[in-house]
Amino acid sequence: TQLLEQSPQFLSIQEGENLTVYCNSSSVFSSLQWYRQEPGEGPVLLVTVVTGGEVKKLKRLTFQFGDARKDSSLHITAAQPGDTGLYLCAGGGGYQKVTFGIGTKLQVIP
């Protein structure tokens, strides 16, 4: 069974601060996805990283896939209250089971 570990599990920061969330595994993944889930909603896909060492940017969010394709990070610059939510990393998928990390619950305080 492929497992994904996320850290930290909880993060409370002030608006304008930077933060990084980590997703680690002992297994190699062909790709990893990051999702954000707001209360009362289903997870929404943010990005897919496929190539080892790949870096993708989505406005103030920067995603990186580790060279060995076992880990990924999400960095948010100048966090805003609208960034508040549960951030989930996931791997697998396609015709195989998707494995989700436990998630990082982020609160950005105005």
Next chain:
Amino acid sequence: SAVISQKPSRDICQRGTSLTIQCQVDSQVTMMFWYRQQPGQSLTLIATANQGSEATYESGFVIDKFPISRPNLTFSTLTVSNMSPEDSSIYLCSVGNGGPEAFFGQGTRLTVV
């Protein structure tokens, strides 16, 4: 991406009863899945809904408790049977077309009293 509608969005049910959750997609999809998300937790896969055949259940989930139907490529139902308070959770429908990404409905928040 596909638009996924789940009904009901929330419900409060008496223990011992059953609730059927519907998932409707606006386009044909290859894969449909049902997840459970307990309060403050991540997602746990219940089963893969297979069109025209029995669903494939994950360890710890059984058909008698969570019967699933998938009559076509755009619709599936999940029933939570003989409910107890431990079944209180968010139930999520997810779809995919063979790629790594999963797309979710808004979820059904179930409270069993």
